[in-house]
């Protein structure tokens with residue numbers, strides 16, 4: 230073997246890998262910039278609805294975000310998934326769903342409740358699990374069309390096969406109404422699963438995250454599951470107070486956490502829809518309090534110390550505030 234050829238090959242491989250990593254950082258920079266601007270807009274106007282309307286009007290920015298996210302996920306994160314499948318949020322969701330709906334996962338949950346009742350049969354149409362993937366971007370579940378019947382929706386889809394829909398404002402009705410490639414209404418009690426994969430931290434306010442969770446609860450069938458994936462490369466315990474807070478909020482609307490797993494770069498959680506006692510109707514004050522529990526560290530960034538002090542149990546280090554939940558490969562510089 231000619232040693233000079235080998236060293237040239239390995240040099241160009243290193244160069245290619247550096248170039249790829251730089252490209253990834255540029256894409257991540259675009260994504261983080263959009264999140265930052267949205268948070269900034271909320272800070273300036275103090276009105277989450279106004280900030281959101283302004284954000285949605287900026288089509289150029291939304292399209293650039295969609296393109297960057299699509300490229301980052303398929304060209305960069307996909308490599309990580311191939312080399313270590315256990316790091317993949319998509320694999321995690323699929324494994325959970327197959328076990329819960331086609332294995333004995335749901336049955337185990339029923340038995341845990343020790344209710345002396347006749348449980349209804351879980352009905353799957355054409356043996357498929359119906360999934361609403363919110364903030365789907367490029368429909369990462371597309372490859373599992375044998376097992377899953379996915380309705381992929383996004384504020385600004387990266388692909389034409391994904392339906393346009395603003396989940397924050399779309400009404401819930403009796404049946405899905407789709408016009409062209411846009412969703413006008415989503416049907417209540419109609420999905421086995423709703424997925425929020427890297428969705429909730431996009432929103433600058435806990436109220437918006439809460440709106441999404443309440444809507445997911447309405448859209449799920451009884452015993453259906455909400456899967457929440459949120460990015461974080463730190464150890465599980467470092468954001469455990471945030472995860473606990475989300476769990477308490479969702480519990481109050483009958484979404485019981487039945488699975489939690491920390492992957493290398495994400496927290497993965499499954500919440501099972503159970504019926505809520507109708508006598509325990511939430512007041513608007515209750516709902517406001519529950520909404521505030523859907524916080525993330527970035528919500529408290531750049532606040533004055535006095536504001537910070539009020540949230541006695543929610544204190545973060547400088548490092549936590551800086552990294553928040555955006556600590557992902559290439560989202561972490």
Ligand SMILES: C[S@@+](CC[C@H](N)C(=O)[O-])C[C@H]1O[C@@H](n2cnc3c(N)ncnc32)[C@H](O)[C@@H]1O
Pocket residue numbers: 295298302318363364365366367369382383384385394395396397398425426427428431
């Ligand atoms: C970080 S990307 C995640 C993409 C994909 N779920 C994944 O795991 O790779 C967040 C996505 O949520 C979408 N999104 C944000 N707000 C939304 C809303 N109100 N309704 C629907 N999609 C939304 C964005 O357009 C973006 O594509």
